[in-house]
Amino acid sequence: MNEMPFMFFTSLVLGDTGDSNLRNTSLASDDDLSDGSDITPQQPLLDPEDWFLTKQEITASRGGVPRSDMAVYTTGNKVTSYTVTNEFFNAVYNDLSKTKEGDRVMLAAWMVALASLKPNIDPTGAKTGLKKMFAGIVQRGGNVNILGWANLLIPYMPFNVKARDAVNSIPSFSVNGAIALFIFDDRTNPTLSQHQKTLIFASNSSSGKNDNPVAYVGGIDLSNDRWDTIYHNNSAIRDAAKITFENQGWIDGQLRIHGPAAKDVARNFIARWNSDYLPCQDLDDHLLDLENPTYGKIPPLDYTSSNTTSRLGNQNVQITRTYSCQYEHYKEFAPKGETSLFQARIKAIKNARNFIYIEDQFFIFVPELLDALMKVMPRIQCLIVVTQSKRAHLRIFATSSTCIKWSSQFGQSIRTSFKSTRRRQTGNF
Template sequence: MEAVRIAQSAIDSERRQLPHTAIGAYIQAGQLLIEIGRRQAAPHLQEIVKAKALALLQRAEGLSEWTNAVLAKDSSQHALAEAYQQSQQNRYKSMTEKQELVSKMQQDNKNMKEKLSQLALLTKIRGHMKRAVSNHRARKAAQAQTQAESNAQAAAEATQEIMTRRGGFNDVTGEVNEDQQRRETYDGPNDVTGSEEKEEEGGYSKLFPRAPPVQAAGGSPRETQKVELINELHARIGLPQIGHLRKFEPLTRDPMADGKQEELQAELEAAKNEADQLRAAMQEMEQCLQLAAQHQKQRTIKLEQQKVQEFAQVHDELERVREELESERQCGAVALCICEPCHVCEFNVLSGICDYIYRPGLDLSDGSSLAVDQPLLTPTDWFLTEEEITASRGGSPRSGMATYTTGNDVETYSVTKEYFDAVFEDLTTTKEGDRVMMSAWTTDKVPLQPDVDNGSKSQFLDVVVGVIERGGSFKALVWTNKMEALPNIAVRNDMNAIPASSETGEKPLFIFDDRVTSPTASHHQKNIIIASANSTGENDQPVAYVGGIDITSDRWDTPYHNVSAIRDAAGVNSDYDGWLDAHVRIHGPAAKDVATNFLARWNSDYLPTQGLIDDLVNYENPPYSDLAPLNYVSSTTNSSLGHQNVQIVRTFSCKYKHYKEFAPYGEKSLFQARIKALKNAKNYIYIEDQYFILVPELLDVILEVMPTIQRLIVIVEPPSTGLKITGYEKYLFDMVAPIQQLYPNKFQLYTTKSVRNLYIHTKIVVIDDVYLSVGSANWNRRSMTSDSELDANIIDDLTMGSPDGITVLKAARDFRIRKFHEMTGLSYEELDALTFIDAANQLDVAAADNSTIIETFQVEKHTYFAAYTNIIREAADPDDVCDAS
């Protein structure tokens, strides 16, 4: 309509900082709405149009006042802008100087490394040279000692030979020659007297025979022979030759002592002394080298320590500068974006205020100006067709389950206490032959009604005992949850030890199920089915519970989340002081679909826990047999028990090859049903979820409908430290930021106040007060494609009018109001009287109120997000996609 178009142009003009144009457009739109209101016949419509016109005129008036104020302070604003620009320049200059300092320090560090390398090389060369000199000196000393020893040996041999020829005592060796027996008396003529004589024994001649007599040349042949012998000996020891024999004189000492023998002895002594000196020098050099090596080692250690200290100082300085730069970058971001979140807004230098970052498609509307459209009301508009279900299963039809069912009686539980009370009532009233079947992600020995006698009469296992004693059966199929192994194994042991019924012989049976694609995948379905053994009534139907609540610790809580004392006394509290979750109870043909799902998993030919790890972790199962199908004569598609239409949707991975009996190519009906429902949104989408992380297909659909809906409201649990490590903080940002950047005023994002220590575990979607989806599936890829999940999508047949002037459905609207009551603290009656926009605005009020449980939640982008690759994402949040062929 024309007024809406003009109002939108006014908003665009205001965003582009054209206040005068915007004022005129707001006034024109308001006047048009006044004329339209006058033409309305219904009084309440006149009031609505009048209120909207008044709002536009008030906006024009406020904008005019703001414009005047801006003009009045124009000079100061320009001064502020100049001052800001100057501060920015100074900051950038400072950042540049710090970056130059970092570069200089890095270059100095590099130069220091090069000098240390050169020093190490010189030290190595000096060591080689020292070793070469030492080796050379040692070789010279060894050669000298060898030469001296050789000379001494030669002298000894020569002396020995002389003494051998002469006979007698060897002064060099100290031995007496025994071979020639020359120590006997000389038995020849006296060379002086010429007479034969014999010297007395013991005389000198026994050691040194007398020399032959000296005779003139040309003497007797005997003399000639003696001369030749002497000259031969002289030649051997280097003495001059003689021509004749000298006159004999008695010897008082060895003639060799004054000759060559002394020289040889002196040379030998000199060689020995030199050898000793060389050895002493070598020892001294070795000691010096050892000292030098120790000194060099100490110097090297000192240099290394100094280098480490310098490197540490450089590292610390670099880290300090980096932190300063990061701090200034963040401060700069704050300066540019005073209003959070910074991925949505920035500082406007000209106006001096924070403004939204302009992007193509930016819509600053808060949705209040949009007309409320009549939503779709029929089940076929919201539910998948049979063909769409088949397509979601890779072309394999879904047998044994209805496309959707009608006439169900559905009770919705917006808080966990309601669920536990209902389960306790149903399980304690079972009859003989009744069958109870439970699938779970985890379980524990907890009371179902801790607010009654501290839970002493409602312990889970005691309730199971009662089912058996009354002649019923109880079968549990629980995932092999490694994170909750101890409580699960304890429940398994105790449940399987419950005695058999004395009447029917029936025993309860707890079975672990690990039949999933990978160690990180899970069976996440959380259902309880209660069915008769034999039913002949045409309107008899089983009961099934579907949702996000497991019978385990921490779960039981009230809508006010203020019963920590009761939880503590009954042993419910574990890690948190409260729990947000949801479930539904279905009495009707849809319960048969839930039972069919359980029986298909139980009766699969491929048995669970067949691996070694299951034995090691004590997950082995006892023998068990197939279960019979339900025995009902009533319809599998409709009944007259209630007024709710229900479609059961599931997730089974297409990558797992052992679902051949019930999902040979997997199933993604849950994923496709969510996409279809989101596309139908006309007024609002309410999501309460444990994760709300990026699923690209779901993000695309939300961005597609955001221009036409009034609000998107999300209440989410912030990622824990463990989840942050796996990248969930990044994936949450990736889901939230694109919506906030384009529709900042339509998107309301909350979590619970940290001081309350509550945990959001809910998995619900409510659309237009018409469509309600409750189940086990989280808003992540693994729940859409990998983990086994089961949701119930509900469309009511009961219609009602709303304060927005449209027709909605009772079940969805009632559930949404109860959730708003939990979040805001307002009474059901107060919220029931409000339009949706007014009720949604109360969430903002509650977020600022310390007495409520919620607060506004902001996501931030961090640099470490870049570390999370697709490989890491696939491990933490797998996306199981298979070839269509």
Template sequence: MGLFDTLDDRLGDQLEGVLCAHHDRRLTKLGWGEVLGDGATGWFSPRVPVRHGNRIRLLLDGSEALPVIAKAIEGARSHVHIASWHASPDFKLSREPGEPTFSELLTTVADRVPVRLLLWAGPPVPMFEPTRKRVLGNQKAFTENSAVQCVLDSRERSMHCHHEKIVVIDDEVAFVGGIDFTALEGDRHDSHEHPAERPIGWHDHSSKIEGPAVADVAEHFRSRWTEVAGQKLPKPVVPAPVGTSSIQVTRTVPERNYDFAPRGEFSILDAYMRALRSSEHLVYLENQFLWSPEITEILIDKLKNPPNDDYRVVLVLPRKPSNGSDTTRGQLGRLIDADGGNGRLVASTIETHDGENTTQVYVHAKLGIVDDRWLTVGSANLNEHSLFNDTEVNVVTDDPVVARDTRLRLWSEHLQRPVGEIDGSPAEVVDRVWRAAMEGEGRLTELPGVSRRAGRLQGPLRGLLVDG
């Protein structure tokens, strides 16, 4: 190890300690200190309601999710409420011939029922997309000659954004996930096959929720809309039970952004921390980023002190995060060190082939599964932005049928094998099938460039610079 690498490594450790201490002080001051401080376990955060009697279905990849969302919007009988990081008027939710644009779809529905669209206003200075100029132009396109109401929210923390992606139809069905209604920075229309002739693939998810938990998603939209638009909406009625799943709607809401949460909410962080601490056999994470030292410290401890011989941590991450930095690599290198060659950790990315072309598949997903009995999906990445500073919405369920079914569907997609061939012990499948797939000609490949010294300094330094 060279002198520069040694300094980078040591400074990274020191800055990470400063960053974690800052988060601890901040959350303690806000009344959320136990999230980081007491080693709490369990499958739900005690800070927000758990709703019983729901039905939840994971919609994997854009080609599965977007048409379902479009059909639900088309069938609205009372109202359509959408909150998103960004949305493009010319985006289409289906590749079928003759499909309307997003703007046309919303305009048609708005002739019958109120359609409210809440978007991030963009950064105050045009440092990154979507710029405020672009967002203002899109707002005009959504509302011109249309009854659609489109309101822009600029109440973000400095250097952060409104990142959630939710749709609520009639307060009876909700969609919560990571898919934006735009082709900006990537084409959301990808399928389980991830065809290789495309410039880049796109792996992402949403969830369809029915039952009492819909009221919590609807209430979140109502709270933001009321403050930003100045328009009071009726409090949502809690739907009747329709299924057997318990669901918790978790959020990141930074303090001092809204009157409805003056001290903020950090239940996404709380839920992740509790579930990872509770893990006994398997942690499966698909995420765009793995920067958060709070998250990786738990995984490091688990890898060093595995609760069972069959304990495995399986990560699916993009080859390179969207800003091109190597902060994920620094944290991943620490996890590799903690594993110590014991084979409990697998870190993969996705690419697809067709004989002539090889295309990278960008992992934009934000999904976690623990022990086939806990699942979360939503808009939150595993970084300081999503867990502390952006507005985010996730859903959590402890339904083992949903968790296991979703994992098997995803592993079937990635391993290109029928579910019947991979439905055995997760550890055995990881050791026998997953590792072999990374060495072959399939979709999975080992995440390249992993080293504890690769950009070790960048993650905590970025966190300190943008997290006040």
């Protein structure tokens, strides 16, 4: 997968998940049930440099090719977390509504559907649906660019195609030629997917010394199934708005970054869009209705504010990415691939002093990550792992037996090695 999460350095408070699956996880008779409170806490590392990859480490993750178009890390960002999907949808609605002439909206998605952003008050999406919101941006003189993965998964493909057709039917703005354009992106190995889920709000040009873009980064697509509340008890609203597709609710997270780190997210999008190697040029793309319209390159960011620091907030942010080293068409921005996300995870695990919290959709066995965990387990108080149940794996992928095997292998390796070390590992292994 081509992914682009980020690491952010700030204080987090983790509460009780309330998940009965975690509380009821079966334990062997010789497991020590200590919660780790009997272990003396250690002073955690507090400097960003302790957690973030260095410039040299980023270069190494790129096969020796420097990453010259993005900062090593940035300071003074304002980061807002959304752990409930309707709160994320509300925030996106507010940002879309505030766009004005000369603004740019750039969306990279795994899936897009013509969903209502406020289904509780607008189930049909007549006022808050994605097409209506994007059309409003263009009518105010702003541009919309969408990179959607050329998703061949049959249940989802019709939604993506319908969204593409709707967005590309929006009339251009007669005053400044602003447009909305949705293209499909298949520039990845056939067995992988474009898994970046980012949304950027930027100005065409800004001379303010404190002006910075806004970027959302995380795991939530603007699509059906996603809108939900913290109580997961709004089935009537979801059904009335035709949100429910394969799931009766949704748990995921997204972060809103306002600051120089958002410039890095935007530059990643622009580099993908402007690549000389055009996506979806094969005959099968035409047959599958994934063929793209003719489109041009989009301009780089034009901000005079600092690329590395601001005073908007207190968060230090490092953008990390995954681009396959085996794919040959990332020549402009990752000619030898990039595994900075993977390396950042390993570094973070090794620097943990008291606890590690892992929330992972699949928790597939990765030897390097297991080795890093094994090295720190003797000293930390607690390792918490939250992942999907095996039943969820089977529901999502018809051929997921290997995925389940790898997930179980990862979990059992940890349990077997540390079942008597006064460490608690929880999750659906």
